Amino acid sequence: xxxxxxxTAGQAAMLEKLRALDxxxxxxxxxxxxPCLPWKGASFSDxxxxxxxxxxTRRMTREIYAMSRxxxxxxxxxxxxxxxxxxxxxxxxxxxxxxxxxxxNMADRDNAGHTAIGERHGLAxxxxxxxxxxxxxxxxxxxxxxxxxxxxxxxFSRSTVRDVLIGRTWSHVDAGAA
Numbered sequence: 001x002x003x004x005x006x007x008t009a010g011q012a013a014m015l016e017k018l019r020a021l022d023x024x025x026x027x028x029x030x031x032x033x034x035p036c037l038p039w040k041g042a043s044f045s046d047x048x049x050x051x052x053x054x055x056x057t058r059r060m061t062r063e064i065y066a067m068s069r070x071x072x073x074x075x076x077x078x079x080x081x082x083x084x085x086x087x088x089x090x091x092x093x094x095x096x097x098x099x100x101x102x103x104x105n106m107a108d109r110d111n112a113g114h115t116a117i118g119e120r121h122g123l124a125x126x127x128x129x130x131x132x133x134x135x136x137x138x139x140x141x142x143x144x145x146x147x148x149x150x151x152x153x154x155x156f157s158r159s160t161v162r163d164v165l166i167g168r169t170w171s172h173v174d175a176g177a178a
Contacts, residue, residue: 036086067094076099126156
């Protein structure tokens with residue numbers, strides 16, 4: 001599920017200023033053939049390059065992105081810098097970076113297959129096979145094969161079984177054989 005991010009008036013004005021500088025954040029300078037350029041200096045705990053600039057510690061991918069496009073870092077307020085090509089936080093190759101919104105970043109995450117869904121989610125109590133079993137067992141308006149009966153039989157909450165049946169959860173699992 002993707003949520004649409006609305007830009008504030010300030011962010012929208014900033015995007016217009018960047019476009020006036022011949023900068024289009026929707027069309028990044030991207031070169032997929034250039035190898036990653038790993039950061040040799042200090043890094044934040046999440047792996048992103050760290051550096052000292054203008055009296056404070058900063059994320060250097062943001063600084064490098066701004067310098068490569070000849071725009072002040074303040075012009076990027078409200079935007080995040082994404083690793084558009086390599087998905088490598090330690091990379092600071094400017095042709096791998098693109099400005100965007102949180103929504104853009106979430107779409108990148110989803111497209112790269114990094115979204116924790118199904119069994120990959122740390123709090124998952126079901127498996128894809130159990131989901132198929134629940135769907136196969138269910139019979140509408142049946143006392144013996146209702147969501148409540150299935151939940152009791154398999155040892156899950158009724159809401160867990162109901163959410164599977166109505167597609168609120170596990171909608172990515174097909175109805176293949178159990």
